[in-house]
Amino acid sequence: MNDPDRTPIEDTRFGEITVRQDGQLSLQVEGERIPRVTLERDPGSEADPQTAIGTRDPEHLTMRIDGRKVGLRPAKGGLARRSYRVDVEYDGARYRLVPDSVPSSRLTRDGAHLGDFSSDGDELVLAEWQEDAELRPADASVGYALASAFGTGGQPMWMMIADGVSSALP
Template sequence: MNDSDRNPIEDTRFGEITVRQDGQNGLEVEGEGIPRVTLERDPESEVDRQIAIGTRDPDRLTMRIDGLEVGLKPAKGGLTRRSYRVDVEYRGADYRLVPDSVPGSRLTRDGVHIGDFSCDGDEIVLAEWKEGADIRPEDASIGYALASAFGTGGQPMWMLLIDAVGLATP
C-alpha cells in the first residue's frame, strides 16, 4: 500500500490506528497495539463501484492478519440488512459485521456483540466498543478492515419498500 496523508484514527482502546485504501484494489489496517490486516481484491475481477473493495465475491478477495490468510465470507447483499453481513474466521473465532442501523454495523465475535462501527467505505472508521466486553487487539483489526472495505449501515426493509412504492407510483 502506498502511504497516505491521512491522520491515524484514535481508538479508545488501542490508540492510533491507520486505515489505508489503495483504490478498490486493497486496504491495510495497522496500529501499534493491533495485528496488521491486509485485504486485497483479485485485480482480474470485475469491479463494483458501490463497494469500497470492489466486490463481495469471496473467491476474489484475500484477507490476511499478520500474514496469516483467514476465511472471509461477505454475503451477496440484497433487500435486508442481514444480507450485507461479512463473516471472518480467525484462530477459531467467528466474527460477523452486520448492519444494524442506517449509519452503523455491529461487530460480533462468536455471537457476542463486542462493538459498533460506522464508515462510508473509506479510510475514516469510527468504532465504539461495548462496555464490559472482552475486547482483543484482533477485534479492532478485523472491525476496522471490514468497515472500511464494505462500509457500514443500511436502510431497514420497510424504508426500501416505501422508496420502491414511491418510485412505482406516478
C-alpha cells in the first residue's frame, strides 16, 4: 500500500482506523476494533481516472470483510446524486453509501441512517456518526472503505444543469 507508516484516523466511536490505497488497484481499511476490509480492482481492467479505485463496474471489483467475499454493487453514476450510490451486503445487512450534499455521503444499514462520510477518494476519510445510531464495527469498515474507494458527495442535479448551460454559452 502507499504508506505503511500512515497516521491512523481517530474515529470518535471506533478508535484508530487506517486507510491505505495502492494507486487504483486496491485499498485496505483496518483498526483494532473493526473487521479488516480489502477492496481490489482487477488489474486487467481499464482504470477510470474519475474513480479512486479505478472502476464502478462490479465485475472488476472484489471486496472482502475479514477475508470473506461480500456483495458489492456500485451504481454507474449519472446526473442524479443517487446514481452514485454504492451498495454492500454483509452479514445479513444491506449497506448503502449515497451522496447527500456537495461534500458528503450518507451511510445507511437496512435503511437506518448511521452517519455521514467525507472523502476526496483518498486515504483521508472523515466520519460523523449519528448520536442515536446503534453501531456495529462492520459499519465503520464498510463506510471508510466505500468513502475512500469511490469518494463522497455530489452536486445537486440543478447545479450540474446550470453548470452545463453556462459552459455552453459564449
